[in-house]
Amino acid sequence: MDWFDRLYPAGMVLLPALISMRTPAHPSAAADAPEKTRRLYRFTMAALFIHVVVTLLFEGFQQERGGLRAAWVFAFPFFSFFGLWFGLAMPALAARGPGWSSNPHPSEQRSASLVSRHTDVESTLPVGAWVFGWSLYALCVGAMFWSLGVGAQPLLSLGLLMWPAFLLGVRAVRTEAEPRDAGGSKELAEAYAGLRRYRAWCFYWCGALGTGGVTVGAVAVAIEWVYSGLVGGIAGSLVGLLGGLMGTLASFKRARINVLLHDLSRAE
């Protein structure tokens, strides 16, 4: 068991509580919000305790038997993340204010900007067309090797799939709902534009790095099997971690927008 197996489950178990700590209570918070938050913290401590016990048990097994192959079994406390997040953190966060609520701004009056977001997103993409060109090139190289039957076929297939997924992601940023307040708040418009550009940027780089990394890793199989696996693994992990981090930060930005929408609709 290495440091990653010890720290990763602990980090995931702590994440819902950390997000809850990072979210300030809104004036419209429900009366039971503190109790729900305390419950989340109690279960988080319990899950963390289980993780520590399981880790110590594993260390004991390893010392006695000189290595245990099914190490992944001991990462199981990680799965308590789902219970903590969906079962406890989401209700607690929704009770603390409209930021994480599933329906934060119900209103019979709806308004929308008349400015097309397509142009804005296109002008946002940070380094111009060359990243698209590079990714397309990597994709073509991958496709060529794939057609020749050279390289790691699953990795190449993943690289081939990433490109359209990346394009669809950038497109989705343009069409994601941005309901406005009737008063035309400048702060809200800026928050929307900020989130839109941030998400376009995230899809852009995840897609570009992912497609390139996976394809290069797959093609490298033709040269040296071990290193190619390493390159593909590192690229895939980096894209996964980057995507998770960016998605979490985007959730915070979205929560801020929900609070703004809620406050504006109450002020009307």
Add this chain to the structure above:
Amino acid sequence: MLTIRLDSSQPIADQLVAGLRCAIARREVRAGDALPTVRQLAADLGINMNTVSRAYRVLEASGLVTTVRGRGTVVSADREHPPANAVEAHETLVRAARNVLADLRLAGLRRGDARSLIQQEFDVIWQVEGQS
């Protein structure tokens, strides 16, 4: 900014058409500007895409917008197609003006208030960029 009310007795498509005509008349969007895509507007307002499509078709038929390949729906003019029957069109406008004034009167506005409200909108629509 386009605003609709879901609890209004007026159909949503009609509200969209009215709102977009008003935005064009007030120069909030100008000839050559691309309107939001059907998908974007429908998502923002939380309504069906077919409703937005229907509103865009009505505006296209009246000559205010046109569909340009690669750009979507674009404002083509700030004036509708001239009507075939000028006398009938004039009567329609008079009726519309009469209805607006009747609404203001029935809402309880006094003459001065109604006049200043009309004047305010009048100034926005006819005196943008020094137009007369």
